[in-house]
Amino acid sequence: MTCAMRSDESGVAGFFEDLPVLAFVLCGVLLLVSSSLWVSAQLAGLRENERLEKLTDRAADMIVEVIGSSTTSYDVPTMQSIERSNLFEYLNDLLRSVHYALNISKRGGQSDWYVMVKDCFTCEVSQTAFASRLLNAIDGSGLVVVLEVRLIVWRE
Amino acid sequence: MSGENEAEDSGQLAVMDAVVFFAGAILISAGLLSLPGQIRGNSDTNDATIDVARLLDTVLASSIGTNLTMDTGRPVTVSRQALVRDCLAFEGEFLIRGGEPEVFAELNLAVTAIFDGCAPAGMDAYLLLVYRSCSEPLLALPHLPDEEATRAASSVELTLDDGLELLIVLVLSPSAPSELD
Numbered sequence: 185m186t187c188a189m190r191s192d193e194s195g196v197a198g199f200f201e202d203l204p205v206l207a208f209v210l211c212g213v214l215l216l217v218s219s220s221l222w223v224s225a226q227l228a229g230l231r232e233n234e235r236l237e238k239l240t241d242r243a244a245d246m247i248v249e250v251i252g253s254s255t256t257s258y259d260v261p262t263m264q265s266i267e268r269s270n271l272f273e274y275l276n277d278l279l280r281s282v283h284y285a286l287n288i289s290k291r292g293g294q295s296d297w298y299v300m301v302k303d304c305f306t307c308e309v310s311q312t313a314f315a316s317r318l319l320n321a322i323d324g325s326g327l328v329v330v331l332e333v334r335l336i337v338w339r340e
Numbered sequence: 341m342s343g344e345n346e347a348e349d350s351g352q353l354a355v356m357d358a359v360v361f362f363a364g365a366i367l368i369s370a371g372l373l374s375l376p377g378q379i380r381g382n383s384d385t386n387d388a389t390i391d392v393a394r395l396l397d398t399v400l401a402s403s404i405g406t407n408l409t410m411d412t413g414r415p416v417t418v419s420r421q422a423l424v425r426d427c428l429a430f431e432g433e434f435l436i437r438g439g440e441p442e443v444f445a446e447l448n449l450a451v452t453a454i455f456d457g458c459a460p461a462g463m464d465a466y467l468l469l470v471y472r473s474c475s476e477p478l479l480a481l482p483h484l485p486d487e488e489a490t491r492a493a494s495s496v497e498l499t500l501d502d503g504l505e506l507l508i509v510l511v512l513s514p515s516a517p518s519e520l521d
Contacts, residue, residue: 222373316391
């Protein structure tokens with residue numbers, strides 16, 4: 185009888201003595217798991233952002249190529265040929281699942297000239313990416329000027 | 341009695357092990373949490389370097405925009421349609437032969453204005469003309485400040501008519517904070 189009582193007491197005392205150990209171990213494991221989950225979510229978000237940035241970069245390069253190929257008589261495109269190029273349809277084909285706004289304007293100095301193309305869609309924005317390219321174009325007076333192509337894309 | 345001591349010692353050892361494990365978990369978590377920030381920082385640096393090369397190429401291929409007349413011993417007229425690259429090549433050749441940079445003051449102003457207009461917001465553009473056999477640049481537009489800052493640079497090599505090689509270097513440096521800031 186005495187022997188059975190002693191074993192019960194040591195069992196109960198052992199359990200309570202182990203509680204701080206258990207608490208530290210559980211906290212450590214929780215910390216590791218929660219930080220790993222947070223980091224993996226962040227890295228997944230970064231990968232998605234990276235993909236969107238690459239798409240935007242590629243799209244900006246292709247827009248510059250399309251603008252460059254829109255001229256027939258000069259090595260450098262003219263501002264008129266840029267105005268005439270159908271960038272809206274091209275961008276709709278290129279950026280199917282994402283929304284975009286494209287602005288082409290003269291860089292440096294005062295100028296009112298610009299071309300703006302965007303899809304008319306408003307939504308909650310979760311990810312955005314931006315790309316900018318410089319290119320040369322001939323203006324109405326025959327000067328070679330610097331134009332900037334700015335493309336912003338976003339995902340729902 | 342000795343059995344109780346042994347049990348206490350092993351209990352304390354277990355708590356110590358748990359504390360060490362917890363401290364290790366904190367360190368590993370801190371390392372993990374700093375990872376996304378490091379990756380973001382690396383990708384930003386690469387983008388800045390690419391932009392300078394594009395900026396330099398595009399500005400060199402653009403027109404100077406104003407008619408200029410310079411006295412290089414004989415009057416030289418530069419049309420507003422002349423390309424920046426050709427103007428800088430002409431100036432570089434003149435400077436290599438020992439000419440004074442003051443002759444090209446108007447041209448330098450026009451070139452500086454174009455680079456300033458095309459430089460990204462918050463960045464100042466500095467242009468250097470370097471001749472291979474000279475340790476000092478032939479021309480610095482404007483003078484590059486000495487203080488260390490995060491800079492991005494790109495260069496283009498021009499071969500002049502008589503085979504001389506001229507290096508055009510563009511440096512982008514963060515703008516100095518103004519007194520109003």
